Amino acid sequence: MTDILVLGAGYTGVVAAIRTAVRTRRTGGRVRLVNASPRFTERLRLHQTAAGQRLADFPLEDVVAGTGIEFVQGRVAGLDVERRQARLEDGRVLGYDKLIYALGTVTDASVPGVAEHAFVYDDYAGTVRLAERLAALTSGTVVVAGGGLTGVESVTEIAEAHPHLHVVLLTRGRPGSMMGERARAHLDAALERLGVEVRTGADITKVLPEGVELAGGELVHSDATLWTTGTRGLPLAAGSGLTVDAHGRIVVDSALRSVSHPDVYAVGDAAAVSQPYGVLHGTCQGGIPTGLHAADSLAATLRGRTPKAFRFGYVHQPISLGRKDAVIQFTRPDDSPRRWYLKGRAAITYKETVSSSPIPTFRLLKRGLVPVWVFALSAGLG
The missing domain is CATH 3.50.50.60 (FAD/NAD(P)-binding domain)
Structure with a gap:
C-alpha cells in the first residue's frame, strides 16, 4: 500500500487526486484528499460571487464519490517533508509516501493595509x-x-x-x-x-x-x-524546507517533482513550472494539465518507469465583461497574442463553454478518460 496525500482541493487538486486514484488502483495506491472547506470552490467564478450571484454548490465528498478517495476536511498548519507528515490545525497528523501539493497561492499583501x-x-x-x-x-x-x-x-x-x-x-x-x-x-x-x-x-x-x-x-x-494585483505561494512551502522561487512557489523538475524533495509533487499555482518560453503563470488553463501530469508521473514512478516531461502551450485569454459581454484573445503557446479574437455574443458562448462547471470533467476522469481539450493545452510547442 502506497499512501498518497493530496493537499488542496481546487481544480488542480481534485483532478490530481482523481487521476492518481484511477492510475494507482492496481498498484495499491491509497489516496487522501485534504481541504479546509467541505465544498469545491469555483475560483474562476469568484468575481460572479462577489457581484452577488449564487453559484451551484458541490460538496467535495460528492465530487470524489466512487473513486476510493478518502476526503479529509481540515486546514494544513505544518508540513514535515523529512518525516513525510502533514499536520492539520486541529492537531491531526497525516503521514504519506507521496505528496501532491496543490494548495495554490494567496494574495500578495506586501502593500501596507x-x-x-x-x-x-x-x-x-x-x-x-x-x-x-x-x-x-x-x-x-x-x-x-x-x-x-x-x-x-x-x-x-x-x-x-x-x-x-x-x-x-x-x-x-x-x-x-x-x-x-x-x-x-x-x-x-x-x-x-x-x-x-x-x-x-x-x-x-x-x-x-x-x-x-x-x-x-x-x-x-x-x-x-x-x-487583485498579485499572488504568492503559502509560507508553508518555504517553511517546510522545500525549494521555492522568489514568489514562494515550489520549484519542480520536468516530471513536476520538487527539485529538493522528489517525493513531493507540486501542481497549479503552487508550482514554478519551467517551459522553453518561461515559467507558467497561474491559470486554470495550465493548472489542470499539471494536476493530470503529476498524477501520471507518480503512477509511472510507482511502476518503475521513467515519467515523461511536462509540456504545455497556452491557447487563449478568455475574459468575461459582465454577464452580457466578453472578449477572447487567442494566443501562441508562449501566451503572446495572435491576430484572432472573439467579442460579444460569440465570446460569451466560448467563455461559458471553457469555464463551465468542472463536474463533467471530473466524471470523465473517474472513468479513466481525459477530455480532448487537455490534449490541446498540453501540446507544447511542437
Whole structure:
C-alpha cells in the first residue's frame, strides 16, 4: 500500500487526486484528499460571487464519490517533508509516501493595509463578505486594484451588477495589457459602457479603511476595496524546507517533482513550472494539465518507469465583461497574442463553454478518460 496525500482541493487538486486514484488502483495506491472547506470552490467564478450571484454548490465528498478517495476536511498548519507528515490545525497528523501539493497561492499583501482593509479572493468566505458589503451600499465608491484578467472581470461584473455605485479600476498599466490591440479596444469600450473609471499609472502605496493612498500622497476614497494585483505561494512551502522561487512557489523538475524533495509533487499555482518560453503563470488553463501530469508521473514512478516531461502551450485569454459581454484573445503557446479574437455574443458562448462547471470533467476522469481539450493545452510547442 502506497499512501498518497493530496493537499488542496481546487481544480488542480481534485483532478490530481482523481487521476492518481484511477492510475494507482492496481498498484495499491491509497489516496487522501485534504481541504479546509467541505465544498469545491469555483475560483474562476469568484468575481460572479462577489457581484452577488449564487453559484451551484458541490460538496467535495460528492465530487470524489466512487473513486476510493478518502476526503479529509481540515486546514494544513505544518508540513514535515523529512518525516513525510502533514499536520492539520486541529492537531491531526497525516503521514504519506507521496505528496501532491496543490494548495495554490494567496494574495500578495506586501502593500501596507491590504491584509487589514482590502477584500481578496483567497477563499469563498472572503468573497461572500465582499458581496455582502457591496449589497449593503446604496451609494458610494468601489475600488478594484489591478488591471489583469481578474481585476478586469471583477470590475466589469461589479459595475454591471451595481450600476448605482461608482466603480474605479486602479492599474499601473493598461487594462488587459497582455492582449492584442483589437481585443484591448473592445475591452476598453466595455469599461466605458459600464461607467468604470479607469486610472492607469496608479501606484498604490497604502490601503486605508476608507480608501487608498497613491504615490505622491493622493487619497482615493473607497467604500470597498478589492485587491487583485498579485499572488504568492503559502509560507508553508518555504517553511517546510522545500525549494521555492522568489514568489514562494515550489520549484519542480520536468516530471513536476520538487527539485529538493522528489517525493513531493507540486501542481497549479503552487508550482514554478519551467517551459522553453518561461515559467507558467497561474491559470486554470495550465493548472489542470499539471494536476493530470503529476498524477501520471507518480503512477509511472510507482511502476518503475521513467515519467515523461511536462509540456504545455497556452491557447487563449478568455475574459468575461459582465454577464452580457466578453472578449477572447487567442494566443501562441508562449501566451503572446495572435491576430484572432472573439467579442460579444460569440465570446460569451466560448467563455461559458471553457469555464463551465468542472463536474463533467471530473466524471470523465473517474472513468479513466481525459477530455480532448487537455490534449490541446498540453501540446507544447511542437
